[in-house]
Amino acid sequence: MTVRPSLSDIKKCSTTYVLAINDALNVFQGKWKMPIIGVLLFGKKRFKEISHEIPKITPRMLSKELKDLEANGIVKRTVFNTMPVKVEYELTESGQSLHDVLEAMIEWGLDHRDRNIG
Template identity: 50%
Template sequence: MNKGEDFIEIQAVLDAFEIIGGKWKFPILYSLCKGKKRFKELEADLQGVSSRALSNALKDLEINGLVSRAAFPTVPVKVEYSLTEYGYELEPVIESIRTWGKQHRKRIFRQP
């Protein structure tokens, strides 16, 4: 590869991390791979996330077409979040990262 091609490849990685990077976006995507979730269910899955951080991350993921938000006319209003078809394209990536993360934890903590 020449320098121009290297730049294009690196830019693609930067673009991906711009969309899914940050502390909470990837964990949100992982949680939603398991199925639809309400806001409070996501908060429970992502222990330590603030409501504001979760809300902002969900909005960003929705803007980028990875997550959909469905509101139901109940009292109080019921809102569910789910992955879009486009979001599900990340499932193999998410699974690979999860697997690598488990192996890394074992290596770092010397766990069998």
């Protein structure tokens, strides 16, 4: 079992710090991933529900981004054996742990807008 270094140890090494940031950004890169996560923070949603809550996202892009988030362990896809087939998306435990990250980003974004746009 590998022991993960503490955040204070990581902050002492700029290379490790930058690599950790890159790891996070690789999971969330792209225009749509954070809005999708933001929508799913409010609970399980079907594809059309997510689509309606994110203006201008195409079905093809939503499908691609959901697959990427699922591959990275952020989103869980559940298929129900009904007629017609029902599919729901929800955040995994790892995805739910992003709540504080999104809250901090929202606060920063509001402050930034106030300072720079007025």
